[in-house]
Amino acid sequence: MGVEGVGWGSAVASLMFLWAVASQYFPYGLYMYYHKYVDKVWRFFYPYIEITFQEYSGERMRRSEMYTTIRTYLSANTAQQAKRLVAAEHGDKGRKHGLVLSLDDFEQVTDDFDGAKFWWTSQTKSTEKSTISWYPSQEDPRYYQLTLHRRHRHLVDSYLRHVRDRGKEIEVSSRQRKLFTNNPSSNWYGYKKSVWSHMVFEHPATFDTLAMEPGKKEEILRDLDRFRTGKDFYRKIGKTWKRGYLLYGPPGTGKSTMIAAMANHLDYDIYDLELTAVKDNTELRKLLIETTPKSLIVIEDIDCSEDLSGKRKKKVAEKTEEGESDQNPPHPPGAPKEEDNKISKVTLSGLLNFIDGLWSSCGGERLIVFTTNHVEKLDPALIRRGRMDKHIELSYCCYETFKVLAKNYLGVDSGHPLFETVRELLGECKITPADVAENLMPKSYSSEEAEENTRQCLEGLIEALEKIKGEAAIQAEENSEEKTEAKEKPAEGKVLEKTEGKETVKEESSWKGISNGI
Numbered sequence: 481m482g483v484e485g486v487g488w489g490s491a492v493a494s495l496m497f498l499w500a501v502a503s504q505y506f507p508y509g510l511y512m513y514y515h516k517y518v519d520k521v522w523r524f525f526y527p528y529i530e531i532t533f534q535e536y537s538g539e540r541m542r543r544s545e546m547y548t549t550i551r552t553y554l555s556a557n558t559a560q561q562a563k564r565l566v567a568a569e570h571g572d573k574g575r576k577h578g579l580v581l582s583l584d585d586f587e588q589v590t591d592d593f594d595g596a597k598f599w600w601t602s603q604t605k606s607t608e609k610s611t612i613s614w615y616p617s618q619e620d621p622r623y624y625q626l627t628l629h630r631r632h633r634h635l636v637d638s639y640l641r642h643v644r645d646r647g648k649e650i651e652v653s654s655r656q657r658k659l660f661t662n663n664p665s666s667n668w669y670g671y672k673k674s675v676w677s678h679m680v681f682e683h684p685a686t687f688d689t690l691a692m693e694p695g696k697k698e699e700i701l702r703d704l705d706r707f708r709t710g711k712d713f714y715r716k717i718g719k720t721w722k723r724g725y726l727l728y729g730p731p732g733t734g735k736s737t738m739i740a741a742m743a744n745h746l747d748y749d750i751y752d753l754e755l756t757a758v759k760d761n762t763e764l765r766k767l768l769i770e771t772t773p774k775s776l777i778v779i780e781d782i783d784c785s786e787d788l789s790g791k792r793k794k795k796v797a798e799k800t801e802e803g804e805s806d807q808n809p810p811h812p813p814g815a816p817k818e819e820d821n822k823i824s825k826v827t828l829s830g831l832l833n834f835i836d837g838l839w840s841s842c843g844g845e846r847l848i849v850f851t852t853n854h855v856e857k858l859d860p861a862l863i864r865r866g867r868m869d870k871h872i873e874l875s876y877c878c879y880e881t882f883k884v885l886a887k888n889y890l891g892v893d894s895g896h897p898l899f900e901t902v903r904e905l906l907g908e909c910k911i912t913p914a915d916v917a918e919n920l921m922p923k924s925y926s927s928e929e930a931e932e933n934t935r936q937c938l939e940g941l942i943e944a945l946e947k948i949k950g951e952a953a954i955q956a957e958e959n960s961e962e963k964t965e966a967k968e969k970p971a972e973g974k975v976l977e978k979t980e981g982k983e984t985v986k987e988e989s990s991w992k993g994i995s996n997g998i
């Protein structure tokens with residue numbers, strides 16, 4: 481792409497200007513007559529095609545997406561070459577670079593594509609104003625004009641597709657990712673209506689800093705990359721371009737950290753869906769429709785939304801029967817109950833539809849991620865393959881996980897003499913990566929004290945591990961004592977019966993009954 485002398489363009493502009501001035505002095509009827517025929521003749525000889533892209537279009541006067549994409553495309557390609565550029569702070573605060581350079585009015589640049597030349601100009605259409613000014617006003621509608629030779633007409637489609645795709649790519653790579661959370665539905669209407677609110681997502685976690693077995697990590701990375709580039713494959717097999725991930729494991733094992741690493745790896749936004757704030761299935765669907773592609777839709781601690789199957793309704797009914805409502809002020813008849821408003825009526829089937837109903841196909845390129853501490857509590861329908869395609873267990877810290885944490889936190893690897901002790905202890909007790917990480921936090925960041933820090937941290941970790949091991953041993957002893965006691969001394973109301981060397985605990989009443997019967 482390069483800047484070209486205005487040439488043809490300036491000649492045409494001069495002629496047009498003269499024609500416009502001259503036409504002011506013609507009677508209107510004569511003007512229309514000439515305009516009609518001169519235009520026809522002009523168009524016959526004019527060898528170029530012009531296409532305009534307005535900044536605002538449609539009935540609702542929304543900013544045209546294509547206009548913005550063209551601006552991004554031209555900005556990326558002309559910043560070095562154009563002579564007059566406008567620097568503006570981007571309205572979208574989600575951009576990495578606050579400033580956007582775009583073509584100034586009437587600046588012309590050329591672009592080469594498939595052996596053809598394309599001219600772009602940024603233009604402003606002046607509107608009727610009461611005051612005359614030489615400069616275009618801020619409110620004047622802007623547009624880009626694309627000019628190409630007639631003989632390249634067949635390239636228009638492919639060239640515009642190229643501009644759109646390239647522009648979008650640049651937009652995606654230069655944007656800052658966002659972390660969305662759903663608003664309560666009372667905020668969905670009115671002037672500032674919005675279903676989701678967001679902030680810039682700047683979590684530093686990556687797959688390099690995530691501690692887990694290297695093989696497992698590799699497999700997840702491969703899966704994510706396959707998904708990202710799988711648009712055509714998903715289309716070919718007739719499947720919506722989305723994938724479900726279930727992350728499960730005890731607290732502090734890195735489930736949320738992995739979500740951040742996934743978003744950073746894929747360059748996706750995160751929609752953190754708080755299910756308890758969603759009133760019903762209709763709201764859930766609306767939230768889904770308002771998400772954008774290239775995103776992770778996350779529902780954390782899905783097991784805590786235990787009433788997906790409607791148990792919650794029952795509980796409310798029970799409470800009302802128990803007369804708890806008597807303590808509250810009387811409720812106006814007919815008005816929705818406060819409690820009803822607060823309670824989420826999202827059902828399991830609503831959630832299943834959210835994941836893979838017809839509506840879930842809007843847009844594509846979404847990952848749905850559930851996390852849970854209690855995978856066994858979840859309804860099998862919710863996590864079956866096809867819905868939650870990949871189940872990933874994040875568990876207690878093993879030696880491999882520890883090595884990653886030690887490298888990240890202390891910059892040491894397996895050559896350290898204390899590693900062997902840690903390895904043995906990790907094999908004997910359960911500790912979460914979060915607890916290990918806490919023990920590996922150096923007391924200072926000075927490189928001179930690095931060695932001393934490392935030693936202190938590892939010794940601290942060994943001490944913590946020995947403590948856990950000791951507690952576990954005491955617990956195990958207590959448990960075995962309890963078991964023996966239970967065997968020897970049956971609970972109240974129960975008696976121990978010995979038959980043919982086997983001990984059985986029986987309800988006292990039933991035993992009595994039997995003895996009475998004898």
Ligand SMILES: Nc1ncnc2c1ncn2[C@@H]1O[C@H](COP(=O)(O)OP(=O)(O)OP(=O)(O)O)[C@@H](O)[C@H]1O
Pocket residue numbers: 689690691692729730731732733734735736737738852853874913914915917
């Ligand atoms: N696998 C891991 N790799 C690196 N850091 C980890 C890992 N697991 C835990 N951590 C550290 O522990 C902290 C807590 O981890 P995280 O919030 O990801 O746990 P979680 O599994 O989501 O817990 P919960 O189930 O309670 O939500 C993180 O900030 C991180 O510093």
Ligand SMILES: [Mg+2]
Pocket residue numbers: 735736737780851
């Ligand atoms: Mg978490």
